[in-house]
Amino acid sequence: MEKQQTKQEQIKKEPWLRIVKRDALPAWKIILIYAIAIVASLLLSAIICSLFSSKNPLAFFTSLFTGAFGSPRRIWLLLQDTALLLGVAVALVPAFKMKFWNLGGNGQILVGCLAAISCMFYLGGKIPDALLILIMTVASIIAGAVWGVLPAIFKAYFGTNESLFTLMLNYIATGLVAMFITIWVKSGSGVLEPLSSGNFPALFGNKYILTVLVFLILAILMYIYLKYTKHGYEIAVVGDSPNTAKYIGIDVKRVIIRTMIISGALSGVVGLFLAGGIHHTISTASANNMGFTAIMAAWLASFNPLVMIGTCFFIIFIAKGMVEVRGNFGFTNDSIANIVIGLVYFCVIACSFFITYRVVFRKSGAKRKKTDEAKGVD
C-alpha cells in the first residue's frame, strides 16, 4: 500500500518549471524583449545611483541625456566615439560570424596605432604629409593584419585555441607600446607628446566628420560583404559547421586565415584613426578597451553590421551620459559608469535566454485533466 503511494507520487512529480527551445521569434518581439531589458537595467541603475547620493532617480535620466547630447561638441564626440567603436565591431564581426573568438581587438588596434605613430615619429617633417598619411595607412593595416593572422594560422593548422592566443597578443601589443614609449620619450615621463605631422585633414572644416564617414561606409561595405559575396557565404558556412564547409569544398584553412587578415586589418584602421585623426599620440591605454566593448556591441546586434550602428551608439551613449551622471551625482571616481554598463550588459545578456528558450510551468491538476481530455487520453 505504502509502496504504491510513493510510486504514484513519483509519477506525479513533474518538474515545476522546465525550459523549452523556442521557434524563431518575430523581429518585433525580439526588439521588445531587448527594450524591456534595457529599460529595466537603466531603472535599476537609476535607483542604485540615487541610493548612493541624495538625488532623485529622474535626475539620472536627464543627466544621461545632457551628458550625451548637451552641446554640439558633445554630440560630435558621441558620434566620433560611436564611429570608432563601430569600426572595431565591424572589424571583429567577420571573425565572430566564423565562430573565431577574436578577443584580440585591443591588441590589433594598438599595433595599428603603434605602426601609424612610428611612421609619424620617424618620417614626420621629412616627407610631405599626404605621402606620410599614405604610408601610415599601409603600415597600420599591415600591422593589424599580422596581429590578426598569427592566431588564425595556428588555429587553421593546429587547432590552437584562438581566444586565449588573441588575449595574450593583447598584452604583447601593450608591452610593445610601452617599450617604444621608453625609446621615444627620453625624459622618462612615459608620456608621448602629440605629434604635429601626419595629422588627418579636417573635412568640411570639421575634424570629426572624416572618422564618422569612414566607419559608417565600412559598416555598410561589411554588411554587403557578409551578405552578398561568396566570401561572406563561406564565412557563414565555416562558422555554422566546418564539416559541411569541408564537404562542399570550401578550403576552411584559407577562409579562416583570409577572414582574420581582414579582421585584423580593419582593427588596424581604427588604430590608424586613433593615431592620425584623434590623439596624435599613443599610450598603453589607447585602445580604451574597445576590443572588448565591440564584442558586446557586435553580439548585441547578432553580428549584423547595420544593427551594430545602433548598438554602438547605445553603448557610447551610456558611457558619455555616465560622465555627466557621475558629476551631477557627486561620485568621486568614474567606476560608477562601469557598474551601470555592467548592469546593462547583465540584463541584456540574460534576456537573450528568453529569445532562444521559453519557460513552461507545470500545469495544475485541473488544467492538465482538461488538456488530457481534449487529447483523448484517459
Place this chain on the structure above:
Amino acid sequence: MTIFFVSAISIATVLLYGCIGEIITEKAGHLNLGIPGIMCMGTAGGCLGVSLYMGTLSSPENASWILLILISLLFSMAFAAALGSIYALLTVTLRCNQNITGLAITVFGGGATNFIMSFVDRTYFDPAGKLISSSLPFADNLDGFGKVVFGHGIYVYLAIAVAVVCSIVLNRTRVGLHLRAVGESPATADAAGINVVLYKYVAIISGSAIAGIGGFYYIMDYIKGSWENAATIEAFGWLAIALVIFVLWKPNVAIFGAFLFGACFIVAFVIPDITSTQREIIKMLPYVVTIVVLVLTSIRKKREHQPPASLGLPYFREDR
C-alpha cells in the same frame, strides 16, 4: 637574491589563487573570462572586511591575527562568490554565451571594486597589511633559504594547500571524476545520473571564491595595504587565465607554473642596471611563453593535455 625569490613567491601566490579558481571552473566546462573582475571583487570584499574589523577596535595594535585572517578570508570569498554566482546563473541556468558574460562580469567587477574601495576606510590598512603578511614567528631570524621557504604570510601556504587539495580532489576522488565528466561531456554525465547543473554551480562559485582571495592577497600582502585602482588586479586575472593553459589544467603543476610566471613578472624590477626598454621586453615574457605553450600543446595533441572537451559550450539537455 632572497628579495627576488620572496617577491616572486608573492606574485606567484596571487596568480595561483586565480589559476586554481579558473581551473576548477574550466573543469566544469566553463571558460570564465570574468576571473579578473571576480578577483577585483574579492579584493573589495576582503578590504571591506578588514576595515570593518579594524573599525571596531580602539587601536590597531589590539587586532587579533587569527580574527583578521578569518574575517578577511570570509569577506573576500563571499564577495567573489557573489559575483561568480551571477556568472553561474547567466551561463548555467540561462545558457548565455560564456565569453560575453565573462567580459561583462569583468567590466562590472572592476567598476564595483573601484566604487566600493572609494567608500572603504583605509586608515588602518597599513598595520592590517603588516599583520596579515607577518611570517611564522620563528622565521624572523632566518635568512637566505629559510626566509624564502618560511618567511611568508599564511596566505601563501594556504594557496599551496588549496592547490594540492584541489589536485587530489580532481584526480583521486569520485567528486573530481564527476566534475571532469561534466566538463568533458555533460550529456554523458547527465545520462550517468550526475547532477550536471549542481556540479557546474558548485564548481563555478567555489572557483570564484578561491580566485577572489588572490586579489585580496595582492593588496594586503604584496603591496601592504596601499590601493591604486582595480586595473592592476585585472591584469593579474588575465595572467592567471593564461597560467591555466600554461600548466595544462593541472593544479599541482600550477604551483610551479605560478612561481615561474611570478619570477618572469618580478625579474624586470629586480635586475639592476637595465634600461627601461629592456625592462618592458622582459615584462612581455610570460605572455610569449604562454603562447608558445599553447601552440606546442595544440601541435602535440596529447589527450591529457587538452582543454576540457565541452569548454565554452552551454549544456541543454534537450539538445542533441
